Amino acid sequence: xxxxxxxxxxxxxxxxxxxxxxxxxxxxxxxxxxxxxxxxxxxxxxxxxxxxxxxxxxxxxxxxxxxxxxxxxxxxxxxxxxxxxxxxxxxxxxxxxxxxxxxxxxxxxxxxxxxxxxxxxxxxxxxxxxxxxxxxxxxxxxxxxxxxxxxxxxxxxxxxxxxxxxxxxxxxxxxxxxxxxxxxxxxxxxxxxxxxxxxxxxxxxxxxxxxxxxxxxxxxxxxxxxxxxxxxxxxxxxxxxxxxxxxxxxxxxxxxxxxxxxxxxxxxxxxxxxxxxxxxxxxxxxxxxxxxxxxxxxxxxxxxxxxxxxxxxxxxxxxxxxxxxxxxxxxxxxxxxxxx
DNA sequence: AAGTTCCTCAACCGCAAAGAC
DNA sequence: CGTCTTTGCGGTTGAGGAACT
Numbered sequence: 001x002x003x004x005x006x007x008x009x010x011x012x013x014x015x016x017x018x019x020x021x022x023x024x025x026x027x028x029x030x031x032x033x034x035x036x037x038x039x040x041x042x043x044x045x046x047x048x049x050x051x052x053x054x055x056x057x058x059x060x061x062x063x064x065x066x067x068x069x070x071x072x073x074x075x076x077x078x079x080x081x082x083x084x085x086x087x088x089x090x091x092x093x094x095x096x097x098x099x100x101x102x103x104x105x106x107x108x109x110x111x112x113x114x115x116x117x118x119x120x121x122x123x124x125x126x127x128x129x130x131x132x133x134x135x136x137x138x139x140x141x142x143x144x145x146x147x148x149x150x151x152x153x154x155x156x157x158x159x160x161x162x163x164x165x166x167x168x169x170x171x172x173x174x175x176x177x178x179x180x181x182x183x184x185x186x187x188x189x190x191x192x193x194x195x196x197x198x199x200x201x202x203x204x205x206x207x208x209x210x211x212x213x214x215x216x217x218x219x220x221x222x223x224x225x226x227x228x229x230x231x232x233x234x235x236x237x238x239x240x241x242x243x244x245x246x247x248x249x250x251x252x253x254x255x256x257x258x259x260x261x262x263x264x265x266x267x268x269x270x271x272x273x274x275x276x277x278x279x280x281x282x283x284x285x286x287x288x289x290x291x292x293x294x295x296x297x298x299x300x301x302x303x304x305x306x307x308x309x310x311x312x313x314x315x316x317x318x319x320x321x322x323x324x325x326x327x328x329x330x331x332x333x334x335x336x337x338x339x340x
Numbered sequence: 341a342a343g344t345t346c347c348t349c350a351a352c353c354g355c356a357a358a359g360a361c
Numbered sequence: 362c363g364t365c366t367t368t369g370c371g372g373t374t375g376a377g378g379a380a381c382t
Contacts, residue, residue: 016350016376038367054368055351090370105371106349 013047017056021046025053026061059102066098070107078104079112 013021028044034057036043037050046053059065070078074096081092089101089108096104 014352036367049352051353051368052351058369059350087371101370102350109372110348 011047012041012049012052014052017048017060021048022056022061025056029057029061055102059100064098065100070099070103070111074099075107075112078108082108082112 017025024044024046025040028040028046032040032043037054040046040050040053041048044053048056077096078092081095085091087105089105093099093101093104
């Protein structure tokens with residue numbers, strides 16, 4: 001039978017939008033709101049595909065769009081987010097107010113991808129995104145509307161219950177789900193950190209699957225958006241503690257050269273942003289936000305390659321009044337993981 | 341000044357998830 | 362529960378302009 005085209009293409013205009021078309025579209029959406037893209041062009045009197053209208057609105061006409069060049073801060077943010085999320089432009093765009101996924105994607109392809117080689121180097125915090133909340137989704141597809149709404153209203157738990165009701169979760173999966181609810185991020189440790197997990201699998205597909213959090217196992221899928229928000233909140237929190245750690249894990253000797261923490265998918269959830277933060281407790285999470293400045297973007301040539309944190313460049317902020325114990329706990333946890 | 345190459349970015353395309361029926 | 366429709370996503374294309382020869 002085949003799939004019906006998104007719109008009747010005969011007689012529809014393609015190519016650049018004219019000012020008049022922009023005005024018509026803008027006026028219509030102002031009156032009727034977004035949505036119903038399929039019927040919109042007909043109702044608005046536009047000879048355009050609904051998809052085209054949607055794209056034009058999202059990428060160009062929306063009022064909250066930021067115009068002008070990408071700032072250095074934004075660029076830095078894109079690099080870091082890309083290192084974490086891969087080519088999930090919509091997620092990246094979600095953390096750059098006023099920027100669209102298309103804009104960021106274009107900017108990356110034209111400006112940053114070529115510089116990606118410059119990011120090479122360094123060792124090695126290898127985070128398996130399949131264990132990160134929100135990492136468990138393949139490319140494409142849209143986020144659940146229900147989840148989007150729930151995320152807005154802070155109703156993630158309800159959504160998960162709904163998923164349970166659908167019978168999606170087997171007992172073990174439900175257990176894992178529960179665990180995930182308790183953890184902001186899940187990072188696991190490999191038996192050896194000389195083998196980055198993301199490259200353990202061979203082939204582009206697998207690398208991509210790994211980077212996007214899709215594993216070969218049919219594990220439960222997490223909500224990509226809401227959980228990624230959690231994840232990125234953890235990564236991009238307001239406070240930026242820095243870890244200062246020696247290579248042998250024995251202390252805080254920043255002069256001892258770079259060290260590494262390698263984490264992969266082979267073992268279960270847990271890790272610096274999950275377990276450690278949890279260990280520290282809610283209040284202490286404030287000082288456990290990862291310093292993305294210390295996230296070494298030298299994640300090798302492939303965007304799907306594992307993340308690298310050079311935590312020799314990080315140091316833990318110990319607030320006045322002393323959180324020495326917390327500092328030590330963090331480092332201790334990091335190296336526990338590192339040496340598992 | 342003309343021709344060619346390179347770069348940028350708006351727009352298109354196909355796929356897949358989610359929801360509706 | 363299966364099928365169809367709608368929507369969102371990421372990859373890709375190509376027009377237009379800038380830079381270079």
